[in-house]
Amino acid sequence: LHVSEKHLVLLRDGRTLIGFLRSIDQFANLVLHQTVERIHVGKKYGDIPRGIFIVRGENVVLLGEIDLEKECDTVLKQVSIEEILEEQRAQQQTKLEAERAKLQALKERG
Numbered sequence: 001l002h003v004s005e006k007h008l009v010l011l012r013d014g015r016t017l018i019g020f021l022r023s024i025d026q027f028a029n030l031v032l033h034q035t036v037e038r039i040h041v042g043k044k045y046g047d048i049p050r051g052i053f054i055v056r057g058e059n060v061v062l063l064g065e066i067d068l069e070k071e072c073d074t075v076l077k078q079v080s081i082e083e084i085l086e087e088q089r090a091q092q093q094t095k096l097e098a099e100r101a102k103l104q105a106l107k108e109r110g
Contacts, residue, residue: 002065007032009055010062016040017053018066028057039084041091045076046084 009017009030019035031054036047
């Protein structure tokens with residue numbers, strides 16, 4: 001790991017953070033600078049600026065360095081924060097409705 005390089009961090013709650021690694025300790029506690037939270041929905045993504053972010057090591061699932069030369073080679077389309085948040089809300093609503101339908105079907109079967 002190289003401090004001051006751009007890194008991607010996947011958290012235990014499913015969030016994805018991208019920022020410059022400023023510090024890491026033996027417990028994998030991280031300090032990220034110029035951090036953005038990246039939200040993916042389908043083939044779209046949006047970045048929400050978060051600034052300096054301190055992550056407790058127990059919440060880190062994955063930490064990886066980003067190759068800045070290949071960062072632009074993506075099939076994903078960047079959209080506005082408002083658009084990605086609306087799509088995320090719609091996706092969560094769809095999942096919730098599917099879960100309710102599944103529970104109802106299981107109830108009917110006994």
